Amino acid sequence: MKFRDIAVLIGVILVIVMLVIPLPGEFLSLLILINIILALVVILVAMNTTEPLQFSVFPTLILLLTLFRLALNVSTTRAILSEGNAGGVVETFGSFVIGNNPLVGFVVFIILVIINFIVITKGAERVSEVAARFSLDGMPGKQMSVDADLNAGLITESQAKERREKIENEADFHGSMDGASKFVKGDAIAGIVIVLINVLFGMIIGVAQMGLSLSESVELFTRLTVGDGLVSQIPALLISTATGIVVTRSARGSNLSSDVTGQLLQFPKLLYIAAGTIFLLGLTPINFFLTTLLAAFLAFSGYWMEKKSVEPEQVTEEEEEETESTALKQQENVVSLLNMDPIEFEFGYGLIPLADTSQGGDLLDRVIMIRRQLAIELGLVIPVVRIRDNIQLQPNEYQLKIKGDKVASGELMLDHYLAMAPDFLEDDIEGIDTKEPAFGLPAKWISENVKDEAELSGYTVVDPPSVVSTHLTEVIKKHAFELLGREETKQLIDHLKETNPILVEEVTPEPLSVGDVQKVLSKLLREGVSIRNLPVIFETLADFARLTNDTDVLGEYVRQGLASQITKSFVKDDNALKVITISGKIEKAIADHVQQTEHGNYLALDPDQQQEIVQAIHKEAEKVSLQEETTIIICSPAVRMYLKQLLDRFLPQVVVLSYNELEPTVEVQSVGVVNIA
Template sequence: MSEAQSKGYLNTKQKLEASPFLDKLTKRADVVLAVAAVGVILLMIIPIPAVMIDFLIAMNITTALVVLMVSLYMDRALDFSVFPALLLLLTLFRLGLNVATTRMILGEAYAGKIIESFGSFVVSGNFVVGIVIFLILVLINFMVITKGSGRIAEVAARFTLDAMPGKQMAVDADMNNGIIEESEANQRREDIRREADFYGAMDGAAKFVRGDAVAGIIITIINILGGLAIGFFQRDMEIGQALQTYSLLTIGDGLVSQIPALIISLSAGLIVSRAASEMEMGREFAGQMLMHPRAGFIAAGVAIFFALVPGMPTFPFLILGSFLGWVSWKTNQSRKEKIAQEKTELVEATKGATEQDKIEDYLFVDPMELEIGYSLIPLVDKEQEGDLLNRITQIRKQQAMQMGLVIPPIRIRDNIQLKPNDYVIKIRGNEIARGEMRMGHYLALNPGTATEKVDGIPTKEPTYGLPALWINRKTKDRAENVGYTVVEPTAVLATHLVEVIKNNAHKLLTRKDVNTLIENLKADNPTVVEELIPNLMTVGAVHKVLQRLLKETIPIRDLGMILETLSDYAPMTKDTDVLVEYIRYALSPTITEKFVDEDGKLYALTLDPSIEQTLSDSAQQSSRQGQFGIVDLPPQQINAIYASLSKLVDEMIASGRQPIVVTSPTIRQAFRRLTEPVLPQLIVLSYGELLVNVQVESVGTVALQAAKEPALA
């Protein structure tokens, strides 16, 4: 189940499948919708009886109430993505009803019991009162709700479109780092697209509501004037009698039309003005308004003060003030009790752990650990909606698929010796990386497309060391709109974990893991395993080969191909370096696919021919002495190579490319050993490891002097 589904964010099809009755009920909904649309058109043309008008008016009011309730109970705007189209149909339905009731009012001086009841009971038979109430409803709808929700929809549509690139990049980053699966990434991309379409449609749909309000005023004026003319000239009524009869019917018609219109406008305002939430709006309102008991105490005190003011009604203010004070007191007490309970549980857990600790427990070293400061504990606390544990599970699955390595469980513990916002990643008890995070903030990265600066706390992105900002929730939307890539804290830590795992996978692979992988392969391909082990190589020797591959981020998922290659060449040599080079040639499709760009080209650095020749001569001399992949150059030459290479690598990283250098096959191993101490992140490939159809695009040449051709593609 994806993260969105676990939070209840299901699409319409999934919700229908979850309720067989609802699924069955909506099987022919498309036919019903088509008939309803045609019926609305016919409503404007064909006269209908008063009984049918009463039924349609009741349907109009009930439908508006259903829409209002759905808008109150939904979690996010996309849960009601059909609302813009529904708004158009309901607006057309109300206008059709207005035409039908106008025809009956002017033709028969009667329009059904509902309109008559609204005209007599609701406004007490006084058409002046009715006109005032009608105008108030129209003004509330037209000037307040509709105008405000229309502006919100307009701004939301613009900001949503502006934020789409940043959101898409964040989804791609999460998927590439193994935080989410491809299916969930596709669902998130679809939600982003639908969200933009929805707010764009809502921007236009708001005009329907405003037009409906204007049409209601015009229709009411026409009905009154037309009724006076028909009553006086055709029905021989007195002016007063005609005004009383037709005005009451018209006002009743206007009220039964404007009340559903007001409800629909309110629903539109609620939909466009709320953000995504994990609870219904009612609970969210209550929770946020009662979140601060001190504010409730102050408001209760003011209400009780008004109750004591001479001339003020004592009873209402006293009841409201007392109730508000009691709710605030209970909220405050409940919060204190929960804090005390958590402290007690923490003390008991610490005491129990101390009693159960054994000296032998301290001798065990965890393969991988994550230590966090106490401020970061909510990341792993499910009761506080922390999802780091779920993300780590996804990371382990993703790395198993990509690298062919089963990542051991990652032990997470809090460390009071760390700063509250710091975390440390350890492998076999040794610190490998550390970083800082701020809860309640987001990490904003400028990919070079930001149009303006935003306020935040300057920092370094922990994985790649890029300049970044910690921004608060209020600044998040603005940062996305101006072009920043905004990442939540959990994703920042998960990305750092992924990179640490990739760069240190060879340290995590144990001999026991290798034996398990071999046994699993033996069940499907026993021939290759029995041919190699133990006749030609031991498990330990295979372990060293796999470690060397992982150290250069080469996947070992195709273990069958690796063992077959070892079986072919192990009889000729037992040198691990030589065997690794043979395996890399065999894995050329995997290596090519891993490092080529989306356009099918490999963007990489190349070596100046003079450097190639110098390294080749030195490597061959070492090979004759029985040392494969070793170069012996003067320090001045090595430093010149480092200086030229470092500059080009920095330029590649700044342009968003992975630093890669391509060499001739004879010096690949030697150049890798030469650069590894200074540039461990540099990928060194040889032309022999690449498929013949791959085009290598040189973005710079490493020379003993200044780098040549530094421009990056």
């Protein structure tokens, strides 16, 4: 334990001891001086902090200093009433203030107590209460502001985390200050009560036990009481003032001295008016020499400050030009241009209301929900989506970029709704023909006047923000595998390591590197398989990674390990799965043409034979699509990977499963068989 920690612990224990054990006068004098020093240090720190959180220990410190001060009051009261002496410091303070007139000195002391209690302490208590209330009420709005900046790409994840923590800490601090201000108020009240006790009982003890006359007793105990009250109230006044300074300060990035001098004297010409007013006062019976001297000082100060404020501006402009010229030549500014946002959403000026919260736009909030939804569905933390307008686009056009490449685009009509008709419904509603951007379905932009009619007719009617949100979601899902790099994979591995350290150690860095794990996870995402169940994925990798280092083959093993998850994503409530099966002839043709190399395996089918297989599958897939069913092909585990690679170039929407990826309880219903001549 450090010496500072031990010193604080000993100090707290000493405070408790002071409440019980009588202390000698000289030791009390030492503690009184320490109390004054601590109060001075506290108010100086409070004046030099630039924001409240820099002095976050202040509420607890108030409690400790208040307890210390009350313990001193108890000790000095015991010494005054029992011995008529509380040390040299108390005696000196009392004699200095009272002088030859105890009544005047006592009145001055009472005024000091009233100022501390009614003006400073009550004000600080009220400000603390209001600050705590507004801080708590403003937390949700501040949190939303952080989320909005994060989704707009203005800040990073780490910066957002720091700002959220700061908001929470500020709320905690103001709540603590609200409670701590009650200690300050209670201390002021206790000081008044202790003074009355010292005076009243001191006079009684002086007359009854010490044999003093009434006048001698009044003079002695008034002097000691005022001295004790001063050495207690001066630190209390400093702490109360520090409390008021801290709770009334706003975070401006500068301390109190800079703010006061910078803002109070920001208009030098006003000092001329003040100088003239003071000079006119000198024409009255007021001291002419003194007022003239002050007026001259104010006028000279105004002239000097006005001259000084002009010179720095000229220097600053020159410095800024030189700085900008130097900055343009620095290599770092060129390198920063190479940075690329993982996801960018750009839109024309006509779609600005989508993102402008002042116009009712909620796109930023929708993006937050999309990222949360995809984190749950895919098990991947989607990077921040940078949202910005682009004057090069058409007014109603938007586009989505993944790592700088345009992957999707669309057009919106903000004053219309998108209506999509079911296949069985005749398209007879009035509107502007278009296509739904996410799935390419035929649709129409309809006005609000016919919205109700379209809904009653069976149309699916969607507002523009929902259209673009759906499009964003589907595009990000489709390209999720591109967003998973080694850095993101490392973050997922570190997160898993917190709960499954042994499992992670068995897989990485040996026998698989982070890059190998990334390839396996990316392969799963490419086919729409969620990687959220990382423990099962790593369990499978731990079982098979020592048998093969081919990430494609490991991906197939992982798919089989996720059989329950894959099955539930396709099987409906009736526990039946309609599939297209592959003939043995096709499977044999694929298996016979798998080429094995040191860099992995690949399919080397004759182009004509490839085309024949693809056309046969396309023919069967069209039959299934007429029944509004997802096209699923099932085959043996040995050829699934190669068949999917073949279809990705021609029929990427077709799902290819192996028998090992389905649970035994699933009822597989064949709706077609793919065969070739």
